[in-house]
Amino acid sequence: DAMVIQNPRYQVTQFGKPVTLSCSQTLNHNVMYWYQQKSSQAPKLLFHYYDKDFNNEADTPDNFQSRRPNTSFCFLDIRSPGLGDAAMYLCATSSHRGTVYNEQFFGPGTRLTVL
């Protein structure tokens, strides 16, 4: 089945220790997104890739970076995690062609704990 996969599902890191979260997709979608979701809140968009083009949200801290080495994979790097970065991180994908914008499909998420 075509899907969005996130690894690991649970990640524990120490304050200030860099961490990388992974996302892969078998949907062949050209757009990939990273969201941060804190308890009882809506997902908050951090950034997205449209093909190889990186689009950062204006309020995303510099501490958060992303890489997309190919269509299938996208990584979220947190350079120096703080206690406030503990959250669920969601990867999503969608396909866009011309003026056709399709809905997003989400992975199961990675829950990050910062000690």
Added chain:
Amino acid sequence: TQLLEQSPQFLSIQEGENLTVYCNSSSVFSSLQWYRQEPGEGPVLLVTVVTGGEVKKLKRLTFQFGDARKDSSLHITAAQPGDTGLYLCAARNTGGFKTIFGAGTRLFVKA
């Protein structure tokens, strides 16, 4: 700033009851999605509505898009404990790239 307001924020009901949750905005959207998110999991897409006045049914769930494409509702008939979760509406405006999410309605169905 475009906003999606969901109501109620929290709903606790008995198994077998009916319920409706709402998603409202002052903006016009080209499409609107409803997702259900269970604890510790990512949101799962339930439906996309694109036409004003559109009604879609998914088993016991009925989704409606407002005539003016500014609001939507989700009605659940005979709720079951398996319906428990966070229901999120999301929308994108015409030609827009960014998806806007509502804050969600947290539903708890007691057996």
